[in-house]
Amino acid sequence: MLCSTCGTRPPVRPDGRCALCAPTAGRARAQALSTPAFTAPQQWLRSPEGLAKAVVVLLAVVAVADLLAVAADINVRTLIDNGFDAGFGGGFVGIDQADADRADTLYAGAGVLQILTTLAAAIAFLMWFWRVRANAEIFDASAQPMRPGWAIGGWFVPVAGLWLPRRIAGGIWSASAQTNTDGTWREVSRTPMNLWWGTWVAAMVFGRFAATRYDQAELPQQIMDAASMMVVSDLLDIAAAVFAILFVRELTRMQGERAAVGLFPLNARL
Incomplete structure (x- = not known):
């Protein structure tokens, strides 16, 4: 009541x-x-649902591209492994040139597909992230640790980009938490956000390391080891995409509920 x-x-x-x-x-x-205190700025709010749907679809496509990359990684590793002579000391005896060319083509094609899908998903995600940050400014500006422009700029700061967006996301999450009907604040688990950010950082860091090892590999055993690392890297990418989908869906749902409350945080705390 x-x-x-x-x-x-x-x-x-x-x-x-x-x-x-x-x-x-x-x-x-x-x-x-x-x-209702929220009536005046209601016109300033913009629903993130449409962008969220686009982000979810594109992230799913990224996950599919990563699966193809995993297949390409395994194909390279298997091809090199078959080139070792198991009968006489396990030395490398060579592989068919046509098979090697097909493996290289599959690997390169999967890499290009990953780049294109990731770029599309990143653009859509940044648009969604900007939208939810703008809404969070209306919900509770005091919960935001940085100015709105950092919602985009924070991703492109060298090194600091590994934690600045998470800090911004935390402020958005806090402002979007729905209040209880009695005006008190409801704590919402940050597990979806933490899982998304943790897997994304892990995928970024390990992915660069694995790609460097693969580019520098020259000997057959080195190529096999690097291909195994690329499998792990692509699996981390898939995990990051899945947790990003959960994060986007949860935060979008929270903002819908928070807007429906129709109450400024300042008034709720009186």
Whole structure:
């Protein structure tokens, strides 16, 4: 049950009005708060649902491209492994040139597909991230640790880009947490956000290491080992894409619920 006057706060008076709408708060203040406090800036909010759907689809495509890359990695490793002579000391005796060319083509093609799909998903994700950050500014500007522009710029800062976006995401998450009907704040588990960020950082760091090892590999055994590392790297990419989907869906849902509450954080805390 909410205040009979403003309809946004729990009643504390016998007549069904909240503390701010009670006569002791002043007639003018009661009139100012007679409509939901969120009504005025409601027009500034923009739903992130459309962008979220696009991000989810593109991340799923990224995961499919990563699966193809895993197949290409395994194909390279298997081809090199078959080139070793198991009968006489395990020395490398060579592989068919046509098979080697096909393996290289498959590996290069999978790499190009990964780049294109990741680029498309990254653009859509940044657009969605900017949208939810803008909404978070309306929900609770005090919960934001950095200015809005960092929602985009933070991703491109060398080294610091490994934690700045997570800091920004934390502020968005806090501002988007739905309040309880009695005006108190509800704690929402940050597990989806932490899993997304942890796997993304791991995939970024290990992926660069594995790619460097693969580019530098010259001997057959080195190529096999590097291909194995690329398998792990691509699997991490898949995990990061899956957890990113969960993060996007959860935060989008939270913002929908938070907007439906129709209450400024400042008023909720009074």
